[in-house]
Amino acid sequence: MFAIVESQPLVPNLYRMVVEAPPVAAQVKPGQFVIVQAVEFGERIPLSVADWDAEAGTLTLIFMEVGKTTSALAAKKRGDALPTVVGPLGNPTVIEPFGSVVCVAGCYGIGSILPVARALKAAGNRVTVAIEGRSAYLLYGREALRGHCDTLIEITRDGSRGFKGHIGRLPEILREKGVTADRFIVNGCTFLMRRASQVFEPAGVPVIVSLNPIMIDGTGMCGVCRLTYDGKMKFACVDGPDFDGRLVDWEEFLKRRKQYVDEELIPVHHTGHTRCY
Ligand SMILES: Cc1cc2nc3c(=O)[nH]c(=O)nc-3n(C[C@H](O)[C@H](O)[C@H](O)COP(=O)(O)OP(=O)(O)OC[C@H]3O[C@@H](n4cnc5c(N)ncnc54)[C@H](O)[C@@H]3O)c2cc1C
Numbered sequence: 313m314f315a316i317v318e319s320q321p322l323v324p325n326l327y328r329m330v331v332e333a334p335p336v337a338a339q340v341k342p343g344q345f346v347i348v349q350a351v352e353f354g355e356r357i358p359l360s361v362a363d364w365d366a367e368a369g370t371l372t373l374i375f376m377e378v379g380k381t382t383s384a385l386a387a388k389k390r391g392d393a394l395p396t397v398v399g400p401l402g403n404p405t406v407i408e409p410f411g412s413v414v415c416v417a418g419c420y421g422i423g424s425i426l427p428v429a430r431a432l433k434a435a436g437n438r439v440t441v442a443i444e445g446r447s448a449y450l451l452y453g454r455e456a457l458r459g460h461c462d463t464l465i466e467i468t469r470d471g472s473r474g475f476k477g478h479i480g481r482l483p484e485i486l487r488e489k490g491v492t493a494d495r496f497i498v499n500g501c502t503f504l505m506r507r508a509s510q511v512f513e514p515a516g517v518p519v520i521v522s523l524n525p526i527m528i529d530g531t532g533m534c535g536v537c538r539l540t541y542d543g544k545m546k547f548a549c550v551d552g553p554d555f556d557g558r559l560v561d562w563e564e565f566l567k568r569r570k571q572y573v574d575e576e577l578i579p580v581h582h583t584g585h586t587r588c589y
């Protein structure tokens with residue numbers, strides 16, 4: 313069992329959990345993920361590692377409550393335990409001295425972009441982090457991010473903090489601030505990653521997205537995380553999760569991600585849980 317040492321809501325619908333998993337904490341790198349079970353014999357779900365402390369042997373996970381398993385995780389308290397935490401899985405995000413890197417994050421991605429920004433900064437890059445959400449009360453982790461980037465940009469749809477609008481405004485905001493990008497790195501919900509891939513395509517530089525298809529084993533065995541990338545078949549768990557969003561077949565990706573929606577709604581109807589994406 314993997315002991316939970318911290319568990320609390322961050323903002324509505326998003327939770328932060330710190331769990332003991334010393335072998336994972338000793339090896340994990342930015343961009344990797346773990347597969348966890350909330351209860352024994354329950355579904356296994358992938359979650360990005362948002363931070364870790366190798367000395368204490370702990371991992372930080374930030375997750376959005378969207379269905380049965382994430383609800384069960386949200387109900388866990390300090391002192392409870394998880395039956396399974398497997399990892400680190402997937403390839404780490406490529407960290408090199410690229411020059412100027414713009415990291416873009418929303419929802420749970422605001423958590424998982426932190427180790428990426430920190431490593432990019434340590435590698436000598438000029439790092440700009442742009443976080444976005446519906447409203448100011450949904451933006452979290454700003455102080456921690458500020459410590460690991462040159463510029464923090466906040467975008468809210470209702471204009472309650474930073475720039476008003478959505479990710480589509482970012483090219484204009486970057487121009488205003490005199491920021492050019494040699495690479496974009498985007499973490500968060502599928503919609504944000506797809507939109508960012510379209511919005512930044514004209515820049516002619518890689519738009520790296522951390523894909524979040526449905527996964528089962530996370531080790532290349534089941535095939536459920538299959539996607540088409542640059543016309544070729546890839547498995548997000550072993551070939552990714554990072555891919556250049558300009559080359560992802562997004563139509564197929566979105567269809568595959570929604571293929572079990574009817575089944576996923578059954579526990580929601582039975583428990584009365586309010587679903588929110
Ligand atoms: C590499 C990777 C990293 C991820 N990191 C995070 C993270 O850090 N924080 C976070 O909140 N979410 C993350 N996700 C998404 C997370 O795994 C799903 O939200 C979660 O599985 C939903 O489970 P559920 O039972 O609560 O909801 P369900 O009702 O089962 O599903 C809700 C939606 O989540 C997606 N989903 C369902 N099962 C899976 C599954 N086994 N694997 C992937 N997606 C699934 C489907 O699109 C579905 O429509 C990540 C996904 C991947 C692949």
Ligand code: FES
Pocket residue numbers: 526527528529530531532533534535536537538547548549550
């Ligand atoms: S999750 Fe099974 S092959 Fe990727």
